[in-house]
Structures are given as C-alpha cells and as structure tokens.
Amino acid sequence: MTRLPPASDPVTILQQLVRIDSVNPDLVPGAAGEAEIAIWCSEWLRQQGFDVTVLEQTPGRPSVVGVKRGTGTGRSLMLNAHLDTVGVAPGAVDPFSGDLRDGRVYGRGAVDTKSGVAAILVAAARASAGELAGDVIVTLVADEEFGSIGTEEVLRSFRADAALVVEPSSLELTTAHRGFAWFELELTGLAAHGSQPELGVDAIWHAGLVLRALDGLQQRLNAAPAHATLGHGAVRVSQIAGGDDAATVAARCVLTVERRMLPGQSPESVETELLALLTALTVAEPQFQFALTRLVARAAFEAEPQWPIVRALTANAQRVLEHPAVTRGEPFWTDAGLILEAGIPCVVFGADGEGLHADIEWADAPSVRALADILEGTITEFCGLTAG
Incomplete structure (x- = not known):
C-alpha cells in the first residue's frame, strides 16, 4: 500500500x-x-x-x-x-x-x-x-x-x-x-462549377449571413441589463468548415456555435432563440437551408x-x-x-x-x-x- x-x-x-x-x-x-x-x-x-x-x-x-x-x-x-x-x-x-x-x-x-x-x-x-x-x-x-x-x-x-x-x-x-451550449449548424447548398456560380447555391456565402445575424444577436445581448457579477451572455462561432476545392461552389458548410448563458436562461430557450434567428434567414434568403443540432448544454x-x-x-x-x-x-x-x-x-x-x-x-x-x-x-x- x-x-x-x-x-x-x-x-x-x-x-x-x-x-x-x-x-x-x-x-x-x-x-x-x-x-x-x-x-x-x-x-x-x-x-x-x-x-x-x-x-x-x-x-x-x-x-x-x-x-x-x-x-x-x-x-x-x-x-x-x-x-x-x-x-x-x-x-x-x-x-x-x-x-x-x-x-x-x-x-x-x-x-x-x-x-x-x-x-x-x-x-x-x-x-x-x-x-x-x-x-x-x-x-x-x-x-x-x-x-x-x-x-x-x-x-x-x-x-x-x-x-x-x-x-x-x-x-x-x-x-x-455562466452556462453554455454548443450547437452544430449544417448549411446545405448546391455544388456548381466556380465559373458559373449562379448555377449553384453557396453554403459558405450563407455562413456569412449567419455570422452577420449572430453579430446582431450579440449586440442585443450586450444591450440587455447586465447580470450583477456575470455581465452579459455571449454567442460566437468557434469552428467553421466548408467547400471541396477552389473551383467548386460549396454545397456544404458546418459551423460550431457556442452560446454562453446567464442564470435564468435554459439550453432550451437559447436553442429556440437560435432557431428563430435561422428561420428568419430562410425568409430573407429562400435558398438558405439549415439543420441545427444541440451537442452539449449545461445550465x-x-x-x-x-x-x-x-x-x-x-x-x-x-x-x-x-x-x-x-x-x-x-x-x-x-x-x-x-x-x-x-x-x-x-x-x-x-x-x-x-x-x-x-x-x-x-x-x-x-x-x-x-x-x-x-x-x-x-x-x-x-x-x-x-x-x-
């Protein structure tokens, strides 16, 4: 022993x-x-x-x-x-x-x-x-x-x-x-030759729309009343991958989204928040297709x-x-x-x-x-x- x-x-x-x-x-x-x-x-x-x-x-x-x-x-x-x-x-x-x-x-x-x-x-x-x-x-x-x-x-x-x-x-x-939730966001496009991008749907370009929308969400989080010791919640993209080669319109792009939560915010509520944001993008851009999967979440x-x-x-x-x-x-x-x-x-x-x-x-x-x-x-x- x-x-x-x-x-x-x-x-x-x-x-x-x-x-x-x-x-x-x-x-x-x-x-x-x-x-x-x-x-x-x-x-x-x-x-x-x-x-x-x-x-x-x-x-x-x-x-x-x-x-x-x-x-x-x-x-x-x-x-x-x-x-x-x-x-x-x-x-x-x-x-x-x-x-x-x-x-x-x-x-x-x-x-x-x-x-x-x-x-x-x-x-x-x-x-x-x-x-x-x-x-x-x-x-x-x-x-x-x-x-x-x-x-x-x-x-x-x-x-x-x-x-x-x-x-x-x-x-x-x-x-x-704070709590946290990690999500995988898969964007689906349509492959086409890079010389004719109008024939495809660029999933990477759609990722840019997501990044701008998340920036708007962060601004709204910052404008909300701050928690006494934790400040504000946060949202960011921690990983991104997409495209097959330099000459092809990307048919797929995958992002990992991290959401840091304050007390009173649940994993379910922030997932609903993200779904609403992404659904709004489908209205503005009809070819925008997404699938959101919650990976890990802790209150x-x-x-x-x-x-x-x-x-x-x-x-x-x-x-x-x-x-x-x-x-x-x-x-x-x-x-x-x-x-x-x-x-x-x-x-x-x-x-x-x-x-x-x-x-x-x-x-x-x-x-x-x-x-x-x-x-x-x-x-x-x-x-x-x-x-x-």
Missing part, C-alpha cells in the same frame, strides 16, 4: 497528489486518467474511517465517494472536487514535480484543483473526528475538465442537503457562473445568499481570513451547475494560485491551509455537533 501522509497538513497531501499524473484522456488521447489518484484517495479516506465507494461506469474513469455518517440529527453536506487535469505543454520539464518553493506548490493540477482535493480530505477528516450530527460526503470525481461524467455518476447515487464545490477562487465565494449556476450553506461558508471565511468574505461570479462553467440542477443548494470556493491550463501552474500554500480551515469550520457548522 502507498505510504500516505498524516491528515494534518493539506500542503503535504497536495504535493503528493500533484506527483500523480491524472491528465484527462478525453483531452489527451492515451493520457493516464484518474485510476491511480482514485486509488490513492480511496486508501487515504479508508485510513480516516470513511466508508468508500468507487464508481466506475466508464472503465478507467473512476470517481471516489467517501462517507462519514453522523448521528442522523443534522444536515448532510457534499464536498466535491475533480481528480482530472488538463494536459501539459510538450517538452515541459517535470510538470508533476509537486515542488514547494517560496510558498507555492508547482505542477499540473496544483491549483486546478488538487488543492481542493487536499483541502477537502483534511477538512473532512478533521471535522468528522468529533461526533457530527449530519453526514459528510466526499465526492472526488473524474472528467470535470471534459464531460463531467464523474459528477453525473455521483448524483445518480448520492444526495445531500447542500454541497461545496471546490474550484480555485482565490478564497472568494463564487456564487454564480448556469447561481446561489442564493440566504441558503444555509452560503451563510456557513461566509461566516467561516470571515473567521479564518479576518475580513469580510468577497463574492464573485465566473464566466466559465463548473460541476456546480449539475449539482444545483439536481436540486442541491451549493456554492463554489477554493484556493489561490495561477496557471490554470497554462504551461506553469502553482497553488499558494498558505491559501490551501486556509481553505482547509474554512472548510472544516463550514462542515462543523452546517452538519452540527451532537450534544454532550
């Missing part, structure tokens, strides 16, 4: 976690995935007295759930962080070093979000060492960086009264983030300030940091969107650092220790201690 560090120092644990390659194989074909780090975390949780379940509906992509039962008289709390990371730069020197230098832990995943995994492990172990009234449910999941299959699998089997999603946030409460997230989990986290952040807790919104998506969609109130919070998805990544060691202290206090307050 792997020699595991003591439960007292989350930075020591973080260093060991960074040294385990857990690059997501859906992002980098052939990459290591979560198997080794899942074994490490499972062993650690068992040593701390947690009941451990490994979920692995997708072979080679395990998620770990550790449960410490309370007396049944308090609220249950889920703590969620992801085990996978993005890839490393070609030729990077020792990208999994886990070195601690000048108060920073270096390596892929150090801040995103093995800092969160380490802090959760320590906080959950410390808080549950006493007799809690409610259950502590640690969920360390696969695949957040790509398809979120881990959190989806966890939510099919486990519930809680609230959840803390640990993602890097510089020790500020993330109370909202936006927004926490309510009166939720007990938000109040508990806010109070404990202020206690540890010795200043009022700061709240923020994020433009990117997290698994909090799935957890809230499942009906579990949640909030996002995490350590400080830099280099998310960049060549050099590091986590601020003091912030990792502060994060563990804040999470421990939040668990204790939310789940409650038994009397006596």
Whole structure:
C-alpha cells in the first residue's frame, strides 16, 4: 500500500497528489486518467474511517465517494472536487514535480484543483473526528475538465442537503457562473462549377449571413441589463468548415456555435432563440437551408445568499481570513451547475494560485491551509455537533 501522509497538513497531501499524473484522456488521447489518484484517495479516506465507494461506469474513469455518517440529527453536506487535469505543454520539464518553493506548490493540477482535493480530505477528516450530527460526503470525481461524467455518476447515487464545490477562487465565494451550449449548424447548398456560380447555391456565402445575424444577436445581448457579477451572455462561432476545392461552389458548410448563458436562461430557450434567428434567414434568403443540432448544454449556476450553506461558508471565511468574505461570479462553467440542477443548494470556493491550463501552474500554500480551515469550520457548522 502507498505510504500516505498524516491528515494534518493539506500542503503535504497536495504535493503528493500533484506527483500523480491524472491528465484527462478525453483531452489527451492515451493520457493516464484518474485510476491511480482514485486509488490513492480511496486508501487515504479508508485510513480516516470513511466508508468508500468507487464508481466506475466508464472503465478507467473512476470517481471516489467517501462517507462519514453522523448521528442522523443534522444536515448532510457534499464536498466535491475533480481528480482530472488538463494536459501539459510538450517538452515541459517535470510538470508533476509537486515542488514547494517560496510558498507555492508547482505542477499540473496544483491549483486546478488538487488543492481542493487536499483541502477537502483534511477538512473532512478533521471535522468528522468529533461526533457530527449530519453526514459528510466526499465526492472526488473524474472528467470535470471534459464531460463531467464523474459528477453525473455521483448524483445518480448520492444526495445531500447542500454541497461545496471546490474550484480555485482565490478564497472568494463564487456564487454564480455562466452556462453554455454548443450547437452544430449544417448549411446545405448546391455544388456548381466556380465559373458559373449562379448555377449553384453557396453554403459558405450563407455562413456569412449567419455570422452577420449572430453579430446582431450579440449586440442585443450586450444591450440587455447586465447580470450583477456575470455581465452579459455571449454567442460566437468557434469552428467553421466548408467547400471541396477552389473551383467548386460549396454545397456544404458546418459551423460550431457556442452560446454562453446567464442564470435564468435554459439550453432550451437559447436553442429556440437560435432557431428563430435561422428561420428568419430562410425568409430573407429562400435558398438558405439549415439543420441545427444541440451537442452539449449545461445550465448556469447561481446561489442564493440566504441558503444555509452560503451563510456557513461566509461566516467561516470571515473567521479564518479576518475580513469580510468577497463574492464573485465566473464566466466559465463548473460541476456546480449539475449539482444545483439536481436540486442541491451549493456554492463554489477554493484556493489561490495561477496557471490554470497554462504551461506553469502553482497553488499558494498558505491559501490551501486556509481553505482547509474554512472548510472544516463550514462542515462543523452546517452538519452540527451532537450534544454532550
């Protein structure tokens, strides 16, 4: 069995976690995935007295759930962080070093979000060492960086009264983030020789009409009232491909459209919005033919300030940091969107650092220790201690 560090120092644990390659194989074909780090975390949780379940509906992509039962008289709390990371730069020197230098832990995943995994492990172990009234449910999941299959699998089997999603946030409460939807738009034209374009229907020219229409949609989004922390929604074309050769009118053009959504906007509503825009083009240009397919969609997230989990986290952040807790919104998506969609109130919070998805990544060691202290206090307050 792997020699595991003591439960007292989350930075020591973080260093060991960074040294385990857990690059997501859906992002980098052939990459290591979560198997080794899942074994490490499972062993650690068992040593701390947690009941451990490994979920692995997708072979080679395990998620770990550790449960410490309370007396049944308090609220249950889920703590969620992801085990996978993005890839490393070609030729990077020792990208999994886990070195601690000048108060920073270096390596892929150090801040995103093995800092969160380490802090959760320590906080959950410390808080549950006493007799809690409610259950502590640690969920360390696969695949957040790509398809979120881990959190989806966890939510099919486990519930809680609230959840803390640990993602890097510089020790500020993330109370909202955008959702997103990706669509494939296929435009169908008619091939003809380039010397007689009037005999064909140019799907690439029709793509230009789409681009202009989407620009108009973006202008309307920008003119709408801004969300307090997220600003405005967004729409853009991220990929485009069409045409067969230089001398042929393009009979087909395919665009990938990304729509970033605000709270209150659903994948269904933005799809309806796009369909209306495209249908209007068929009226203006009768030869315009399209097929719109939704690829992936995730709803936006927004926490309510009166939720007990938000109040508990806010109070404990202020206690540890010795200043009022700061709240923020994020433009990117997290698994909090799935957890809230499942009906579990949640909030996002995490350590400080830099280099998310960049060549050099590091986590601020003091912030990792502060994060563990804040999470421990939040668990204790939310789940409650038994009397006596």
